[in-house]
Amino acid sequence: GDSVTQMEGPVTLSEEAFLTINCTYTATGYPSLFWYVQYPGEGLQLLLKATKADDKGSNKGFEATYRKETTSFHLEKGSVQVSDSAVYFCALRLRAAGNKLTFGGGTRVLVKP
Amino acid sequence: EPEVTQTPSHQVTQMGQEVILRCVPISNHLYFYWYRQILGQKVEFLVSFYNNEISEKSEIFDDQFSVERPDGSNFTLKIRSTKLEDSAMYFCASSEIAASGGEQYFGPGTRLTVT
DSSP states (O other), X not given: OOEEEEOOSXXXXXXXXXXXXXXXXXXXXXXXXXXXXXXXXXXXXXXXXXXXXXXXXXXXXEEEEOBTTTTBOOEEESSOOGGGOEEEEEEEEOGGGXXXXXXXXXXXXXXXX | OOOOEEEOSEEEEOXXXXXXXXXXXXXXXXXXXXXXXXXXXXXXXXXXEETTEEEXXXXXXXXXXXXXXXXXXXXXXXXXXXXXGGOEEEEEEEESOOSTTOOOEXXXXXXXXXX
């Protein structure tokens, strides 16, 4: 079945460090890919998305490129801030599967000052 | 900014009891969803709802579960007879459209603890 695998956390970084969170997927069709973020005490928020191969999603300094050849959608940020501390979820959606999202396990990121 | 709200934030219930989790989706949204996350596991899709009927459900969503939109604002998830393994965080979401560009907006979740 369709699935998303992302690196386990927690990931602990110092402020201004480079962040990368790996995400790979398995899908029977051609998915749209998403990164969601969950700040403490809040719901999941869409961070960025990409709907076709080689698309780059970006938002708030975060970027991820849809790589069909490696079935990956790694999240990166060049210089993290303490406010980026959160749990990050990679997800896919297949048009053939309706509108449901299939999530990875989430990666907790802690940025220390 | 409009947001999805959920109540209660934490619900504790005894095994075998019925629980109703409540959600208020964003007002102009037409598609509604429930997901759950068992502690330490992935966020899993339960059900989607459109035009007053279920449009898709997962294997998890068995006869113990039901959803309802009792009025123009609330969207509820009922678990008829809770089991220990129903303990999880339950997230409600809504979207304006169902197309691939239709972003799903999530609520903060209800933590259900079954004892």
